[in-house]
Amino acid sequence: MFLSHILALGIPCVIALVAALRLTRRRIYPLPLPPGPRPLPFFGNALELDTKQPWLTYTAWGKIYGKIIHSNILGTDYIIINSATIARELVDKRSAIYSDRPVIRANELSGMDFNTVLLPYGETLRRHRKIFHQVLKAEASLSYYEMYSRHANGLVITLLDSTNDLREHIQAYAASLITAVTYGHAAQGNNYPFLARVNELIEIGKQILSPESAAIFTAFPFLEKLPTWCFGGAFALMGRTRKLSQQLLNEPFNEVKVQMANGTAPRSLVADFLNQADGNADEDTMKAVALMAYIGGIETITSALQTFLLAMVLYPDVQARARAEIDQVVRHNKMPCLDDRPSLPYLGAVLHEVLRWYPPAPLGMAYATLSDDVYGGYFIPEGATVIVNQWALSRDEDLFPDASRFDPSRHLTADGQLKDHFVNHTAFGFGRRICPGRWFAENILWTAAAAVLAVLRVDHAKDSNGDRIEVKPEYTTGMSIHPKPFRCSFESVNAAREGQLRAMMNVK
Template sequence: MFEAMNTPSYAILFLVAALFSLGRRLARKTATGASLPLPPGPPTFPIVGNALQLDSVAPWETYMKWSKTYGDLIYSRLLNQDVIIINSERIARDLLDRRSYNYSDRPMLVTTELFGWTFNVGFFCYGDKWRKHRRMMDDKLRSTAALAYRPLQMRKAHQLLIDILEAPNEFVHHLQMMTASTMMLITYGYEAEHRDDPLVDLVENAVMQGLKVMTPEAAAILGAWPFLLYLPSWFPGAGFKKKAQESRNMLNEMVEKPFEYTTSHMDSNEATACMVSDVLGQIKDEGNYVDLDVVKNVASTLFAGASETTTATLVSFILAMVLYPNVQEQARAEIESVVGRDRLPNFDDRDSLPYVEAVVRETQRWHPIAPLGVAHAAVNDDIYEGYYIPKGQLLLFPVADKLLTWDSFSGATVIANAWAISQNEANYHNPSDFNPQRFFTVDGKLNDDKVLYAFGFGRRICVGRHLADASLWAAIASLLAVFKFSKALDEQGKEINIEPQWTAGLTARPFPFACNIQPTITMEKLHQMIDQFA
């Protein structure tokens, strides 16, 4: 259908979009009146709004800079899309938590449909479909249910230690394999190969490609000029269509292939207990009907969401240990004082290792892996501290060969800037420093700040946060007990300086960096310590 559109059709399409946008803005002004202004924000330019003022690599930093001039609740416009930015935890809690009934919706980004992410529960609009999926996720991942996965998570953390001891220079790959194989086992009962596993590679490639485009900033151009969707893929500047098709194909395989693995093994009575087999087995035993697409969506959402975020957090942890050697020395000393040198830490030790706990919290605060989280949208118009926040309004617009319910022209996208919250100097002294001590009270006890904003807000808070928290603690405590991280040396024996940089997209992880990883025990000793858990 893209290729069938001719030049006059593009012009008509663009004219309709422009007229709709203009009409919506005029209607808003009429409805709200002069007494209900939008939040303050930087001056907008014709057509582009504030798009040219954004740091395209780190828009969260631009949003935080704006707060120094315009406050913690800001209005901006990216081309044709209104964006409300929240730069403080107080306002985020007021709106997204205490008014979660109104801010649990999602803006419908055109890239969601275009790149094949419609399976992902995290991007669903608020409503019955989302509730059906969320109930299944909550049932399998609530805090008490997540306890059942701890032995598996610790086993994978121990395998990580062996892998890094064998090939320390490949530590990023080992971290990826730990998180991916953990989630594949929990979700599908699939034991991944250590290298070149086809299912793990498929998922990682699909997720990494999608994370670059699943942001309001990335979707803004297509949202403003939808006629671009009808350009043939060979047309200059329309190369995104080929990438979109590749993404849709990969994501379809990601949803279907692991599910087929589990169901085929259930048919032959060879399936390992996992989320998918538990749900399908329960359905069979109780004779209840359930849409299999719900099971597929839930499983693939959990795997896609947990795999990259946990890996990125652990890469940040190792980067921090290299840059702040005093922190790892203090953490290792605490582990040795509580656990000793003849065994590895386990979950029973967690309450006795408060400094390690603070390291986990500081890792999540230092550079939030999802700096802007996943955008929210208001269900109804709202007023907060005298400012007007418009609701989303649905617009049917043709994409590919069907009508897409698209919100890119209407309502405001609401973004909670986790980066700004994490860098708030009023709460975190010298926020750019990695300092676990900030999580202790004056009497030496852990404070109440658990950095929950790293997992989102309100009813859309990350459902897998309990699982992620346990995986992070198991990996971090184990790594601190066995390895010493330091800067790599060049050929002259001098330390190689590291200038930390992070990738752009829905999630952010450190760019590759060289480091030196030295074990504090032998491989034989490590195996003896791991065998104690058997």
């Protein structure tokens, strides 16, 4: 992690002394801050963090200090929220205060200041979200129905015929579909150069854009003035991201423009935008929106679908119940479609549980307060970094007893209906910064999960001796997480549907 790398560098004593003097000039607050661990001079609570999985530290602190806690990282105030109720009270109901983002200088220094997620609250953000709303609102997202179905059907055949890495196939599916919807052309599997560059950008971003890493530049603003050789590869990565960002912003967008000029452009978010725009179209904003839709979509969808398949292996009873629901509602020789969604509440509950069981972004995205606030008698200062700990929300035993168990029934009423809409899931965030692509994500995830369950049985793989290979829910670390590689097997359980898919995909 970027933070642990910097802390291990042994910054000269003179720098530490200057920073320590700066940290001693603290503002006097009119009310007590939320309870939290006692900070050390200079470092605050930085040395107590699990830098690979900070959400575990924040969750452990919550068990000691309560649902809202205060910590200090190198002089920056952090307010950690470990309760969905408090998150809705503050970030939803007081969104005028909780709609900014922390200043993450690494985002700007690395050429990623186009990143919608990290934009400060203001006019540029409003332009981004206006376009997101136009192209990814509920009605617009449904209009890509044919693309969802075609790619989900292709995923089923790929999984059935595959012996290769599961993550590779899931990511290729997500990349191909999102590229088709966003830019109108196929991703051509994991060999697509655009995907390789996006993956590289995402991996670097995970290292340098966390709020904990951002505290480094807040505490030591002069660091950005020093030569990169002082800090090794961590800072040198920023030059690479600047180059990648420009390539990814411009090349696929310009390709769509060329296709439109030639009259060969298929339908896509970018093509729809350019068709509807007048001569004053804000192309720079659309480039950023298109790329962020791609980056955000591929990370979230790949993680969630891997978690879905992991859960189906580990909980065959859940898998059997979801398949039985599909077979009861959908004709034996027909594939489920989005029109069937209201009649398949248990499948909807499965997807709710996927996002709860292992939220793709365990800490979500940090907020920053635009003014002072008071909650429960505690003072929340202007400029504080506010983190809604998705991991703690997902492991709240008061709401989710035996929280480590995958149980979709948590999300059903007594009469078997969904308690809430998928797009209201806490994993999509809160308030004015809630994920604008949540309808798009729901349609992609639902279509893929329905297609897999309608045709395939997901089971443990077997070794060369025929013995079952055990699987454990182990995850990567970082701002977004994925299941670590695991093996499973796929068996067709509906020959009629499989044959229909192979005929449609023109494969044997």
